[in-house]
Amino acid sequence: MPELPEVQTIVNDLNAAGLVGRVITKAGVYWPKTVATPSPADFCRLIKGQAIRAVYRRAKLILFEFNSNWTLGVHLRMTGRFGLSDAGKPRQKHEHVILDLDDGRALRFHDTRKFGRFQLVADLRTLLNHFGPEPLEPSFTSRRLSQLLRGRQRPIKPLLLDQAVIAGLGNIYVDEALWAARLHPLRRADSLNPEEVTALHRAIRRVLRTGLRHNGTTLGSGQGNFYSLGNTRGQNANHLKVFRRTQLPCPRCGAPIVRLVVGQRSSHVCRHCQLEK
DNA sequence: AAGAATGTTACATG
């Protein structure tokens, strides 16, 4: 579920909640597969006593850096969420990892579909070395995007979803960016002319910043939706132009939005604005 | 009640 803006919102909220400086006094793992590395038993033993030095984001990973130089990387996948509450509170349904803190609170990982993953590693590089550039970094220029597209014959949408090419985009923001740049998701990546690359570059940054400004996208009200710390909803759903707006009018030209499947993900496009390859 | 859901990856097939 969570893409760059949602993950960053959670990181911001964790920092605002005062996680930095806290020490983990106890760890409980209630669904073993949630902890991918190391084994759940080693995870609990190793993380106990660690002090959190920083909480930040890279791609869609939440990174907890400890004073020991070990790092915990958490990927929320589709339905992972964090909550912070009293350590004495009994474990709730779908809470698969609970980290007790030295201030009496506990950081709880809630994940209905159980796809989320924890990795505790001594060397950060093992977590990060396969990611492409961060699209909101100043170094991510239109020229850089042009280089990423060069020689790639894949359709533009699956390429933008590939975290090794560019980090942090997911289905929502790719659909929004392609609409903003008036590009069809099936266009071959290397077929974009310079004007189209510039438009795509601007669109990617604009939709991510808009998502960030509204603290992420929460659709509907079900369990599986994005919620930040304390079940806070993001407000970005009100600002989406095409995503999950099938049959509603395109905000630009009024033609109905259509849904198609590209690379087994649903895609939302305006047939009039986003011309076929 | 079948199908889809904001993600990733391993494996298969072309």
Place this chain on the structure above:
DNA sequence: ACATGTAACATTCT
């Protein structure tokens, strides 16, 4: 080696 496709993960919502 490359590209594309499918299944798997597991549960809830429409």
